[in-house]
Amino acid sequence: xxxxxxxxxxxxxxxxDDEHPIIRVRNLENRFGDQIVHEHLDLDVxxxxxxxxxxxxxxxxxxxxxxxxxxxxxTAGEIEVLGxxxxxxxxxxxxxxxxxxGILFQNGALFSTLTVAENVQVPIRExxxxxxxxxxxxxxxxxxxxxxxxxxxxxxxxxxxxGGMRKRAGLARALALDPELLFLDEPTAGLDPxxxxxxxxxxxxxxxxxxxxxxxITHDLDSLYAICDRVAVLADxxxxxxxxxxxxxxxxxxxxxxxxNGPRGRAAAAA
Amino acid sequence: MASAxxxxxxxxxxxxxxxxxxxxxxxxxxxLEATPDPLTIDLAGVERIDTVGAWLIHRTVRDRGAQxxxxxxxxxxxxxxxAEADRAVEVKxxxxxxxxxxxxxxxxxxxxxxxxxxxxxGASLIGFASVITHPKRFRFNAVVQQFDxxxxxxxxxxxVMSFLIGVVVGQQxxxxxxxxxxxxxxxxxxxxxxxxxxxxxxTAIMVAGRSGSAFAAQIGTMKITEEVDxxxxxxxxxxxxxxxxxxxxxxxxxxxxxFWAMLTAIIGGGVFCWLGLGIPVxxxxxxxxxxxxxxxxxxxxxxxxxxxxxxxxxxxxxxMLVANDAEQVGLKTTSAVVQSIFLVIVLDAVFAVxxxxxxxx
Numbered sequence: 001x002x003x004x005x006x007x008x009x010x011x012x013x014x015x016x017d018d019e020h021p022i023i024r025v026r027n028l029e030n031r032f033g034d035q036i037v038h039e040h041l042d043l044d045v046x047x048x049x050x051x052x053x054x055x056x057x058x059x060x061x062x063x064x065x066x067x068x069x070x071x072x073x074x075t076a077g078e079i080e081v082l083g084x085x086x087x088x089x090x091x092x093x094x095x096x097x098x099x100x101x102g103i104l105f106q107n108g109a110l111f112s113t114l115t116v117a118e119n120v121q122v123p124i125r126e127x128x129x130x131x132x133x134x135x136x137x138x139x140x141x142x143x144x145x146x147x148x149x150x151x152x153x154x155x156x157x158x159x160x161x162x163g164g165m166r167k168r169a170g171l172a173r174a175l176a177l178d179p180e181l182l183f184l185d186e187p188t189a190g191l192d193p194x195x196x197x198x199x200x201x202x203x204x205x206x207x208x209x210x211x212x213x214x215x216x217i218t219h220d221l222d223s224l225y226a227i228c229d230r231v232a233v234l235a236d237x238x239x240x241x242x243x244x245x246x247x248x249x250x251x252x253x254x255x256x257x258x259x260x261n262g263p264r265g266r267a268a269a270a271a
Numbered sequence: 272m273a274s275a276x277x278x279x280x281x282x283x284x285x286x287x288x289x290x291x292x293x294x295x296x297x298x299x300x301x302x303l304e305a306t307p308d309p310l311t312i313d314l315a316g317v318e319r320i321d322t323v324g325a326w327l328i329h330r331t332v333r334d335r336g337a338q339x340x341x342x343x344x345x346x347x348x349x350x351x352x353x354a355e356a357d358r359a360v361e362v363k364x365x366x367x368x369x370x371x372x373x374x375x376x377x378x379x380x381x382x383x384x385x386x387x388x389x390x391x392x393g394a395s396l397i398g399f400a401s402v403i404t405h406p407k408r409f410r411f412n413a414v415v416q417q418f419d420x421x422x423x424x425x426x427x428x429x430x431v432m433s434f435l436i437g438v439v440v441g442q443q444x445x446x447x448x449x450x451x452x453x454x455x456x457x458x459x460x461x462x463x464x465x466x467x468x469x470x471x472x473x474t475a476i477m478v479a480g481r482s483g484s485a486f487a488a489q490i491g492t493m494k495i496t497e498e499v500d501x502x503x504x505x506x507x508x509x510x511x512x513x514x515x516x517x518x519x520x521x522x523x524x525x526x527x528x529x530f531w532a533m534l535t536a537i538i539g540g541g542v543f544c545w546l547g548l549g550i551p552v553x554x555x556x557x558x559x560x561x562x563x564x565x566x567x568x569x570x571x572x573x574x575x576x577x578x579x580x581x582x583x584x585x586x587x588x589x590x591m592l593v594a595n596d597a598e599q600v601g602l603k604t605t606s607a608v609v610q611s612i613f614l615v616i617v618l619d620a621v622f623a624v625x626x627x628x629x630x631x632x
Contacts, residue, residue, distance in 0.1 A: 112598050117362040130297040138330065139323060141360035142353055146322075155361040159596045178293055178321035209352050210322065 028077035055234030102174030221268035288316035291324030315341030417520030437539025461540030470533035483586035487607035490590025525579025
């Protein structure tokens with residue numbers, strides 16, 4: 001592996017090789033026409049951690065996530081998830097790796113013609129068609145309860161749910177196959193502070209109970225302080241630093257300073 | 272605990288080994304069912320367990336009072352967690368209450384929609400009245416733009432459609448009339464049926480499909496993006512700004528389009544008569560002028576604006592009914608087309624009875 005210089009060597013996005021990162025991104029490049037989103041982007045995610053991904057608008061947080069989960073073919077670079085190379089993988093192999101992670105999209109992305117319980121059952125039916133009847137219903141039920149939804153939510157359609165409940169239902173579907181890895185795209189966006197805090201606690205609780213690794217894209221400073229073990233900062237087309245917030249605060253980078261030491265950042269730190 | 276890893280021979284003991292996960296849920300369930308009560312589950316051999324595996328153990332303990340031994344601390348924790356999440360969750364949507372109730376609900380829905388449409392009819396009349404009394408609020412540009420969309424851009428498709436209808440009516444009529452040696456009456460058939468019925472009716476169906484649906488989709492999308500609410504808060508009446516221009520455009524363009532449809536259908540019929548029956552064009556035009564009474568034209572041209580009004584009204588009404596989510600836009604657009612075509616045909620029947628009773632046969 002070629003040694004590269006990172007602006008902050010002590011908070012480098014690369015972990016020592018013997019840590020066997022669950023996500024390993026090297027030299028990722030994404031461009032749309034002339035517009036460069038990522039260039040020489042490296043990132044390692046440790047197994048069992050909650051990593052927060054922050055960055056200004058347009059720095060490609062979502063594109064990074066979409067590249068990792070295979071919705072976006074990168075222009076160049078290597079991506080390994082769960083020890084498996086993800087770039088240019090044939091569809092049937094990729095499918096078997098995909099079932100080991102769960103994704104919560106920004107607005108839940110629930111299938112609108114199915115009830116919440118049926119939404120949770122979709123991945124199970126797809127990968128394990130032999131699970132049927134009562135057992136299938138029971139699995140959906142406890143996933144729904146674990147995601148913090150009320151008992152009567154299972155039979156409801158997504159249009160009947162509030163924004164917060166929709167995200168919880170999306171989370172229940174993401175957890176349907178007992179994933180090792182959970183991707184969350186701005187899970188607390190659009191929630192009120194109480195709902196957002198409850199969602200943070202839910203994610204922290206699930207992560208501890210189910211041994212999850214969580215890849216969390218967020219703008220929510222409170223979430224970062226409350227639940228993230230480490231935070232990756234996207235700027236200048238790459239991940240400039242990954243570390244705990246306390247250590248990131250020591251770094252002399254204008255965006256990091258403005259982000260964490262602005263009035264909102266300080267308020268979140270004080271909380 | 273180490274001794275438990277050895278496969279048990281006791282038929283009352285279920286001792287899975289290795290991974291107890293969702294991938295093995297089927298076989299685990301079968302094996303559990305095959306093991307007779309009183310059941311002991313020995314988990315000492317389990318290396319990996321997920322919530323589905325834990326759930327299978329939990330439900331067996333719950334339903335059959337099975338004993339669990341040999342669970343590691345992590346497994347124990349997971350078992351406790353799924354037990355905690357064991358609550359009676361409603362999985363199915365609330366059931367409908369049978370055919371009779373559903374019929375009743377459908378009847379109520381139809382009644383409400385019809386009542387709503389009448390209410391909307393009133394609201395749009397009020398909108399028209401306020402535009403007439405305050406002419407400055409009349410949105411001339413919006414009306415002209417709707418003329419273009421509803422009328423001018425539909426000329427091509429309505430022309431082609433009507434031309435072909437003229438050909439088909441002529442051809443089918445000729446086949447029947449030839450049996451009596453009366454094929455010259457094909458001209459009467461083409462002239463009267465296209466001017467009186469098919470011209471306005473087919474135009475109405477085309478306009479409902481093209482513009483009624485567009486009205487519903489446009490207004491429905493504006494409802495979802497809260498543009499309609501924004502209008503209200505600014506003090507602009509959505510009926511005046513959105514409904515009046517569309518309804519007005521439809522009322523004015525429909526007779527023009529219907530006339531255009533009659534004309535092209537007669538041309539289509541003429542082309543068929545000339546090429547298929549050998550009737551000279553001059554004879555055809557002469558005969559058309561003789562056999563089509565002026566009252567037929569009036570019937571067609573009186574019906575057309577009424578059809579236009581109904582189509583625009585139904586489209587705007589369904590658009591205004593959209594609420595909550597994007598899926599509704601599609602549903603309401605479909606309803607708009609179905610409703611307007613249905614109402615157009617009902618009205619056409621009413622008109623047929625009316626005109627024949629006043630002697631316009």
